[in-house]
Amino acid sequence: MDKLKLTLIMALLATALAACNKSDAPASAEGGKAPEAAAAPAANAIQFVDTQEGKPLAIDAALFDTPAAKEFLATGKNPYIGKEDAIAKGKKTFQLYSCTQCHGPEAKGQVGPGLTGPTFKYAKDATNKGMFETIWHGTNGGMGAKGIGLMVPGDNTQGIKPDEVLQIIAWVRSMSGSLTGNE
Numbered sequence: 001m002d003k004l005k006l007t008l009i010m011a012l013l014a015t016a017l018a019a020c021n022k023s024d025a026p027a028s029a030e031g032g033k034a035p036e037a038a039a040a041p042a043a044n045a046i047q048f049v050d051t052q053e054g055k056p057l058a059i060d061a062a063l064f065d066t067p068a069a070k071e072f073l074a075t076g077k078n079p080y081i082g083k084e085d086a087i088a089k090g091k092k093t094f095q096l097y098s099c100t101q102c103h104g105p106e107a108k109g110q111v112g113p114g115l116t117g118p119t120f121k122y123a124k125d126a127t128n129k130g131m132f133e134t135i136w137h138g139t140n141g142g143m144g145a146k147g148i149g150l151m152v153p154g155d156n157t158q159g160i161k162p163d164e165v166l167q168i169i170a171w172v173r174s175m176s177g178s179l180t181g182n183e
């Protein structure tokens with residue numbers, strides 16, 4: 001009698017568990033699908049070149065790890081232009097990485113040149129792609145990559161990330177009158 005009860009209970013339990021698994025299955029399958037679709041790699045439509053020699057500049061696409069950075073990688077346009085949040089963060093990063101020491105607190109120039117244009121030492125810096133390349137890889141005339149000295153060749157993982165560079169540029173452009181760099 002006791003054994004029969006036990007068997008019944010176990011059978012019930014098994015059925016309940018199976019039901020649980022069944023109702024869970026579709027939900028978790030969907031849950032697994034959605035992020036995958038969202039994380040589809042953006043098409044890399046733009047090719048970077050360094051500011052020193054105009055040579056191809058390889059930047060690991062995985063470093064472009066925010067929606068804005070991915071959009072920039074695909075289009076060359078800086079989605080942070082005019083966005084107050086990003087501009088405020090860009091100003092902070094500009095100070096954190098001592099861009100301020102050389103370019104002045106308002107990026108109007110100090111030891112280094114002013115960055116607000118409309119004319120630039122490197123004409124391409126009037127575009128956001130060009131300014132990104134200059135900040136990323138430095139120049140021949142006194143500025144190291146990402147403002148913190150030349151990077152270990154081939155190591156793109158040190159210093160400022162692409163998303164932060166885009167925020168810095170958004171801040172610089174916010175003080176550049178009508179120039180947005182996305183023209």
Ligand code: HEC
Binds near residue numbers: 100122139
């Ligand atoms: C050690 C001083 C120094 C630091 C730090 C520095 N820069 Fe520069 N920067 C310079 C100098 C000098 C130039 C001019 C380079 C040349 O003539 O080739 C320059 C040029 C530039 C240009 C090109 C301007 C033009 O007219 O084309 C940009 C953009 C720029 N810097 C952004 C930055 C940013 C952003 C940072 C911080 C991440 C930074 N710099 C940090 C010294 C510095």
